[in-house]
Amino acid sequence: MKLITGNLSPYSAKVRMQLYAMGIDDVEFDLPASFFMGKLSTYSPIGRIPVLEVEEGIVPESEVIAEYLDDCYPDRSMLGESPWIRSQVRLISRIADVYLMNNIFMALPQVNRKTRVDAVRDLLAGQVTRGMGALEQHIGQGDYAVGGKLTRADCTLVPALFLCERTVPMLDVENPILATTHVAAYWDKIQGNEFAAKVLDEMDRGLRERQDGTERKRIEAAIAKQKAQL
Numbered sequence: 564m565k566l567i568t569g570n571l572s573p574y575s576a577k578v579r580m581q582l583y584a585m586g587i588d589d590v591e592f593d594l595p596a597s598f599f600m601g602k603l604s605t606y607s608p609i610g611r612i613p614v615l616e617v618e619e620g621i622v623p624e625s626e627v628i629a630e631y632l633d634d635c636y637p638d639r640s641m642l643g644e645s646p647w648i649r650s651q652v653r654l655i656s657r658i659a660d661v662y663l664m665n666n667i668f669m670a671l672p673q674v675n676r677k678t679r680v681d682a683v684r685d686l687l688a689g690q691v692t693r694g695m696g697a698l699e700q701h702i703g704q705g706d707y708a709v710g711g712k713l714t715r716a717d718c719t720l721v722p723a724l725f726l727c728e729r730t731v732p733m734l735d736v737e738n739p740i741l742a743t744t745h746v747a748a749y750w751d752k753i754q755g756n757e758f759a760a761k762v763l764d765e766m767d768r769g770l771r772e773r774q775d776g777t778e779r780k781r782i783e784a785a786i787a788k789q790k791a792q793l
């Protein structure tokens with residue numbers, strides 16, 4: 564299997580955390596130059612990462628990949644043991660995906676103060692605040708997002724909370740975790756988990772490389788190589 568993934572991509576980080584936690588170590592990681600050239604859609608029509616390449620074809624969409632991995636390795640499934648737990652894992656994962664990550668992602672073009680449209684930033688930041696309010700009420704109060712062990716809820720939440728802490732302030736909006744009690748306590752604890760720490764480290768590296776220009780240089784070199792092969 565091959566995973567099209569990027570260090571800073573939170574949806575990719577979610578799948579990588581699941582792979583690490585399930586102990587699936589035979590998946591090759593790749594990020595083709597076509598992604599940076601806006602041409603990933605010739606490989607995967609949705610044109611976004613992550614994409615899992617398997618024998619039969621491609622599996623896009625992080626949540627679909629997460630389900631696929633659980634289906635492939637039922638003895639290591641990270642969905643939980645009872646219908647109730649599974650419903651809560653799916654719920655937390657959905658809150659993190661739909662109400663946190665998606666809105667933060669759409670707000671990213673508003674980071675640039677010179678071109679920022681305040682009304683767009685405010686609309687999306689308001690949706691993040693609302694999603695965080697829901698998460699505060701649904702999240703577990705132990706070491707994990709749901710129940711007493713690491714689940715797919717944690718795999719989605721960890722990258723989503725990284726975005727809340729590190730990206731939302733770039734919009735001149737306060738980190739929404741600061742207004743919470745249970746989410747803040749969870750965030751403190753989960754960063755000590757080895758699989759969470761590994762993806763957070765990767766995302767941190769991705770952010771640093773974006774900010775210091777290393778990523779741009781790598782992309783330019785990959786695109787130049789790709790063009791030379793055409």
Ligand SMILES: N[C@@H](CCC(=O)N[C@@H](CS)C(=O)NCC(=O)O)C(=O)O
Pocket residue numbers: 571572573574575610611612613623624625626668
């Ligand atoms: N719903 C998708 C979202 C994936 C997504 O938006 N990925 C971003 C990177 S984190 C991407 O590929 N963006 C490229 C683009 O929007 O063209 C999922 O869960 O996988």
